[in-house]
Amino acid sequence: MVEIEILHEDDKSMQLLLKKTDRALANALRRTMIADVPKFAIHRMRMDIGMITDEADGKTYESLGAMSDEMLAHRCAMVPVPTFIDEFHFQDECPDCKDLVPEQRGCPQCSVIYAIEQKGTEEGHTVTAEHLVVMGDMKLQIPEEFRTIPLTKLYKGQYLKAVLWAVLGRGRDHAKFSPVAGVTFRPRQIGVMAKPRKAKLLFDLDLNITRKDFTKGVLDDVDKVDLLRSDLNHVGEGTAREAEFDGAIVLEDVEDEFVFSFETDGSMTARTCFEQACSELNSRFVDLAKDIDNAL
Ligand SMILES: [Zn+2]
Known part of the structure; x- marks a missing residue:
């Protein structure tokens, strides 16, 4: 042993x-x-595209930024999202969503929603992980120590408005889901x-x-x-x-x-990660033992 x-x-x-x-x-x-080991990461992002006029200052902003949309989505995906594995489900195992088509999945049991709304300035405004505002339980807000992670920079006349969905995933599918x-x-x-x-x-x-x-x-x-x-x-x-x-x-x-x-990347404590890894390994070995028993 x-x-x-x-x-x-x-x-x-x-x-x-x-x-x-x-x-x-x-x-x-x-x-x-x-x-x-399962971990939450931003997996989908919906951005507002077009022009807006700010009623407060009368200025017009366009949905542009220093970075391409794909790059920005990728940067958001790499931000460590607090993960409470026991309180959430994978989308394909979620009691409410598993029977839906993937595009329609997403409920409070299997996803966390963040919103971001920022406007640029003359000298440039750095949008950071701090500006990702969680829609729901505040314990899912990006932790203090990661709030300075820069996402993009907005200059005069530019704005960014988006909704982002974080879901549970595993590192074997994408590195953003790897907690270590x-x-x-x-x-x-x-x-x-x-x-x-x-x-x-x-x-x-x-x-x-x-x-x-x-x-x-x-x-x-x-x-x-x-x-x-x-x-x-x-x-x-x-x-x-x-x-x-x-x-x-x-x-x-x-x-x-x-x-x-x-x-860990900060999405969970080292102890949680270790315990999860042990239980994942354990369940895999149990499954393997069952398969062998059935085969013999
Ligand atoms: Zn769900």
Whole structure:
């Protein structure tokens, strides 16, 4: 049975130590996070096209902008939309919409609507994610930290008015539905002091790791091993000290243990993403087991 230890965790990132497992499972977890964990993203956009006259200032505006409509739609799609997976359905599984044709789908259970209405200025007005106004529950508003994401710029006489629909999707269909960035794993390593006398060369450089960090010639703390790895760049292969150091400290892989790290794009917490990935994987394995049972 796999054992998982949380090494570091904050809202947006996590580092885990996977034990008693293999590369295949760690990679399955990685791929599930990238491709299978559901996430909300803007999927449809309806823009007003034409001229309008602002009654307040009497000026005329035209639906133009610095960016093409397709590019603008794409930029909106990449904005992290807060995702509360348990409270929504996929459109093709939504109790109210699944029997409708795709163009007619969309209800409060399966989509989130945003509206944007901005006018340009002489010096140029940058439209940002802050101007995407959610129609409904305020918890679905774009989070504070992403509100500065620029979408387009409007100059004198230009305006942008649009309605945008966000729906649940999966990263395997489009990268905008992928909730993670930088999902990596590598074998857990430990530092082994093979030649204590020659290792002095590294400790004398007064970098991060000292002799005291080793217990009986071994360094196994995951964070300290990371520091050791960077320290070894000063004495390892390709450096002038390589011959003198002579592999006095080496990094060795620990069998069946992996350090797994990832961060989310902010649409959900790292913990939610991890739990979702586990449950997606679990359901897939259960389905597979059923198929095998049926086949045999
Ligand atoms: Zn629906």
